[in-house]
Amino acid sequence: MSTTDAPAAASAPTDGAGTAVPVLSARRVEVAFSSGTGLAGGSGTARAVDGVDLDVGAGEIVALVGESGCGKTTLARLLLGLERPTAGRVLFEGAPLRYRSRDLRAYRRRVQLVQQDPTGSLNPRRTVYESVAEGLRVHEGTTADEADRVGRALSRAGLRPPERFLSAYPHELSGGQRQRVVIAGALVLEPEVLVADEPVASLDASVRGEILRLLLDLRADLGLSALVATHDLGLAWNIADRVAVMYLGRVVETGPVEEVLAAPAHPYTRALLSVLPDSGSAPVVLSGEPPDPKHVPRGCRFHPRCPVLASGEAERAGVAHRCRTEDPGVLEEGSGSDASARRSACHWVAAGGGGRIRPPDHEDRKQ
Numbered sequence: 250m251s252t253t254d255a256p257a258a259a260s261a262p263t264d265g266a267g268t269a270v271p272v273l274s275a276r277r278v279e280v281a282f283s284s285g286t287g288l289a290g291g292s293g294t295a296r297a298v299d300g301v302d303l304d305v306g307a308g309e310i311v312a313l314v315g316e317s318g319c320g321k322t323t324l325a326r327l328l329l330g331l332e333r334p335t336a337g338r339v340l341f342e343g344a345p346l347r348y349r350s351r352d353l354r355a356y357r358r359r360v361q362l363v364q365q366d367p368t369g370s371l372n373p374r375r376t377v378y379e380s381v382a383e384g385l386r387v388h389e390g391t392t393a394d395e396a397d398r399v400g401r402a403l404s405r406a407g408l409r410p411p412e413r414f415l416s417a418y419p420h421e422l423s424g425g426q427r428q429r430v431v432i433a434g435a436l437v438l439e440p441e442v443l444v445a446d447e448p449v450a451s452l453d454a455s456v457r458g459e460i461l462r463l464l465l466d467l468r469a470d471l472g473l474s475a476l477v478a479t480h481d482l483g484l485a486w487n488i489a490d491r492v493a494v495m496y497l498g499r500v501v502e503t504g505p506v507e508e509v510l511a512a513p514a515h516p517y518t519r520a521l522l523s524v525l526p527d528s529g530s531a532p533v534v535l536s537g538e539p540p541d542p543k544h545v546p547r548g549c550r551f552h553p554r555c556p557v558l559a560s561g562e563a564e565r566a567g568v569a570h571r572c573r574t575e576d577p578g579v580l581e582e583g584s585g586s587d588a589s590a591r592r593s594a595c596h597w598v599a600a601g602g603g604g605r606i607r608p609p610d611h612e613d614r615k616q
Contacts, residue, residue: 270343271304272474273328273360273442277579278337280323284543293543297323299498300337300579305442305474310464312485312506313478314521315495318539321478324495325444328476329362358388361435363445367427371419377403378415381433388438398437405471406433407463425456432463443467443475449484461488482521486510491589494518497539497550500580504591514593516557548573549596557597568596 280298298320305311313321326332328339330346330353339346346356361384364370371380381399385392392398403411406429419427428448435443445464449457465488467473479485485492485506492509494502494517502515513519520533535554540546552558552572563569577594595602 269306271340271582272307272342273305273476274340274343274582275301275303275324275328276338276340277302278324278327278334278339280320280327280332281335295542296498296545297542298327298334299542299545301495301498301500302579302582303493303500303503304582305476307441307474308468308472309491310468310475310477310489312489312492313476313495314482314485314492315480316521316539317480319495320498320542321480321495322446325362325446325476325478329360329444330356354388358438359440360442360444361438361440363432363435363443363448365447366451367424367431368419368451370431371427373419375418376415377408377417377419377422377430380419380430381437384434384438399433402433402437403430405436405467406430407459408433423456424452425459428452428456428460429463432460432467436467441472441474443473445475445477447479448477450479450481457484458487464488482510483525494521497545498542499550499594501551501595502591502593503580503582505589508591514591514598515551515595516555516597517551518593520556548575549577549594551595557602562602563597566597566600566602568600571596 278298278301279296282295282297283293284295301324303311303313303324313324315321323332327334330339330348333348341356341360346352375383378399381402382395385395385398399415400411403409403414408414408426408429414422414426414430419430422430443464448464449460452460461484464475464477468475477484477488482492489506491504492506493500494509494515496517502509502513502518509518510522513522519530520535523530523533533556535556536559537554540550540553546553549555549572555563555572557563558569558572563572575596577596577599580592580594583590593599
């Protein structure tokens with residue numbers, strides 16, 4: 250399936266100039282946590298999200314990619330209204346998210362979470378019917394058409410005929426079926442956006458493709474938008490329209506998935522892609538561990554682990570000092586014709602560095 254098959258873009262809200270407004274946006278958002286002893290010792294403030302601009306357009310699937318601990322889950326929770334930003338704003342259809350209980354209640358009907366672990370997120374004492382109906386009952390109480398809506402959600406999630414599953418308990422289902430129940434629980438409220446945190450990480454490889462195919466079908470059939478947080482660039486290649494690569498609380502590269510993964514610019518993206526099968530390059534092993542978010546390095550936050558700096562390439566490009574001392578800054582989302590432009594927070598790339606890495610040869614890419 251081509252990314253041009255998304256049906257919702259034509260009905261996206263527009264601003265006064267006629268430019269499509271993203272359905273969900275983050276603008277310079279930050280989330281900081283104060284705590285005791287950190288990885289490097291001492292107390293301080295951990296900047297889990299440290300200045301992020303991110304848009305999800307109507308009918309668009311955006312993959313948020315990075316190592317564990319980079320801030321993906323915190324950013325996803327922020328976009329769901331489960332965390333409040335320390336700074337910056339979350340916007341839905343161009344309007345700032347408000348955090349009064351009734352505003353959040355209305356918002357969460359329209360922006361739904363798909364959790365990572367269906368075994369942990371489904372109550373083992375509830376039937377499939379009860380699990381899927383829970384959201385309806387929370388938001389609307391018991392309604393006359395509840396059974397019809399639950400059955401329709403199960404059918405859309407690929408559990409057909411739905412009558413076969415209504416009285417089943419989670420332990421009676423396969424991992425893939427449990428994840429479809431979780432997705433049905435989100436769909437029953439007919440949201441416009443799904444936020445999925447590692448939606449296939451706990452599934453066997455044999456069923457991951459089925460769940461990814463389902464997300465693409467939901468986008469095509471219902472016009473849903475989605476933000477998919479994952480550590481897997483291969484998943485991003487197969488499902489996303491755009492990708493945002495996150496490192497230590499900040500997006501360091503963003504753009505159309507085919508462009509970013511076919512020719513990654515930022516050294517961190519290049520390292521992530523290099524370990525995929527059929528990447529066409531030798532694996533890049535990054536030195537050390539990601540820094541403590543309480544002690545973000547001066548300059549480019551990636552520079553202590555950057556192979557371009559370690560190899561002398563940054564020195565030859567004349568930017569090594571800037572890498573160590575000057576923050577490349579927050580990547581700002583574009584607008585209008587610039588909305589899908591490539592962006593990379595890297596002094597070396599800005600100076601003309603970079604190269605091409607062949608993307609993984611996935612024959613089933615969005616077919």
